[in-house]
Amino acid sequence: MTTEIAPQPDQGRTVRHATVLLPQPRGVVPPVTARRMRRALLGYAAAWLLGLLPALLGAGPAFVALGLGVVLPGGGLLATGHPLWALAAAVVFVLSLAVWWFAAPVVLPPLVWLAAAVVSACTAGAQPVPMWRVAVVAAMAPVLLVAAHLVHRVRHAAQVRTGRALNARLAGVQFAVTGPPALATDLPVAESSPEDLARLRYALDLALQPLEEFDGFTHLDQYREAALRYQLNALSYGVAMSQFTRTPAFTGYLAEAQANAITKMLQRRVWGYWARENAWGNLSPRRDPVANRENIMLTGFHGLMVGMFETLNDDRFSRTGGLTYRWSDTEAYAHDFGALAASIHRNMAGSDYTLFPCEPNWVYSICNTYGLNTLVSHDRLHGTGYVPDIIGRLRDAYETEFLRPDGRIIGIRAGHLGLSWNFWASPSIQLNTAYWLHAGLPEIAQRTWWLLRENQLTLDGARLALPFSSSNRLDPGDYTLGRDTFGLVAVTMAAREIGDEEYAAAAQATLDEREPVASADGAHRYAEASGLANLYGVLGRFGRSSGMRDLLTHGAPEAWRTGPHLAGAAYPDVLVARAVTDGRALDLTLLPGGGPVRTALALDRLTPHRTYTTSGALADTVTADADGHALVEVDLGGRLEIRVH
Structure with a gap:
């Protein structure tokens, strides 16, 4: 049951309210x-x-x-x-x-x-x-x-009884699904704290090293969650989210970091696993990671990196050959963003599950959310109709084939056998799936979060805990068992995206109080957590209510794409804590990355030859050149606000 309501005047956007019950099971086995x-x-x-x-x-x-x-x-x-x-x-x-x-x-x-x-x-x-x-x-x-x-x-019958009891409670719950913002000013742009920037620097330092280098990354295997590709994915997503929610009027080293992560994905050491998996999993000698069937763990995850980047920066990876996977000096596979999206759509349309394998045989519900999000962003950016073509079937699959009667998402099915197991229905799996489903299937995502909050998560004052289980104590970034650090990171992501700041803040406070911090050259990370956990921690820290949904489904407002913006600043001398434009003026908040420094900021998208008034800079005015570019000098010794208008 859904009900449309008028735009809320205080937010300038439509909100659709929905009551979302658990579906009636279609038999003991779907x-x-x-x-x-x-x-x-x-x-x-x-x-x-x-x-x-x-x-x-x-x-x-x-x-x-x-x-x-x-x-x-x-x-x-x-x-x-x-x-x-x-x-x-x-x-x-x-x-x-x-x-x-x-x-x-x-x-x-x-x-x-x-x-x-x-x-x-x-x-x-x-x-x-x-x-x-x-x-x-x-x-x-x-x-x-x-x-x-x-x-x-027996278990199914018990889950059905639980589902009925939950539906009695869900009947009185309405979830709010946000529509597109009317204006750029309707989207909040927060200011990063010094600690936020220190966490972001961890991701930036990894991304801004030379393309051939992977210093600081976890090197264990290239098949499971500790693989390089998943670290690059999380790195790019976190930096993109920081750009969207804090500095939408700044590209500079944020765009460079994302572009580097996307480009590193093209190296054989990152994607070459597929040649082996396709050989011994599909009995196929073909090495092309995109033209082959399956492999959403590359096409979906890489495609989402590109969709987020292109929304905020430029379309270089949508150009012909923009994503060329190189095997050797004589063998390469030239693709682009469109090829990734087409591959995902082709595989989904050709699967009776609609969801399709991440790797030969194994169908993961969470992997397919990345594929859906790639299609969502590609449809918006390039006018394709991939999502309308498959979304009904995909929703049905998530509600039947990949959902237990008690509301838990089934994390995995063996494609050949149809089997699954409870380990992949743990709260950590539910949390991550809820987060990544919110852009394309928001009602299911919000119901999943509600079920977790009501039945799985424990809030004790301002601290939060997950149920004690091996799956919740697993750090998938290095396969160690210990504290529920990765699960708490997932709570910050999901709660913040759904709009439950109470739980997000409690999870973040629990992490900050409990986890020792390692510091290197101004960059902070959780010392006892994997790189993957830390990088997703960046994503959770910079999220906000409907942040991922806004970024993928609605994109950047016109004013953000066309107004004056900060094109370049020296890293790490200049840390950009906030950068936003209303289409006419540019507002910046800067912090020094080290000691006091005099530095130049590169501006663009100014009106050619127009003189702008500046506050906070060394000069009171700046005049754009024929291309709409200008340099502004500043003395940066502490927090500094700059306005160009």
């Missing part, structure tokens, strides 16, 4: 997932029957052991009297599933399964395999499958 599970079960049933044939036909012990090894990983070893070997085979098989999830080698579990079967055939001996052992091995998988189904039904 329809698309059920189809995939049936297909997988039919495939296994055929293998199960084939594996039993040697025993039923009275074949020799080696063939019986081989067949039972096909029936169950390690089954042949168990049937031939090697229980410890069978246990070892089962453990190795489970580990192969973990590796499959970690790095997508789809061939690994079948190879381990078959290898155990071959070993059982080679060690079977001459004695016939007793039929009771055949029966035990044959029954194990069906019994386990039936037990798993019964457990799922």
